[in-house]
């Protein structure tokens with residue numbers, strides 16, 4: 001995905017984008033991740049990709065998993081985008097392994 005080359009999160013600790021909960025210190029991590037997303041030049045394609053691919057964990061496109069789920073619920077059926085495979089190899093993996101790799105910049 002070409003847009004990942006411009007991802008700001010590729011330059012920071014990826015753990016920031018996968019807080020363990022939405023409370024306490026994890027909430028601070030989530031907010032810190034969202035502050036990075038707001039400045040990211042590829043926020044829109046990132047969010048679209050996260051919604052289309054059903055990313056169930058982490059902050060993508062400036063939205064938490066719960067916020068993306070709410071966005072998906074708000075989409076009328078007629079405008080629902082076709083989903084990428086939801087039964088891919090990651091679906092059988094434990095939650096930590098389901099995390100999509102953060103984009104990495106070339107050295």
Ligand code: SF4
Pocket residue numbers: 006007008009010017036037038040041042043044046047059060061062
């Ligand atoms: S999660 Fe998406 S919007 Fe946020 S910094 Fe990474 S690429 Fe940009």
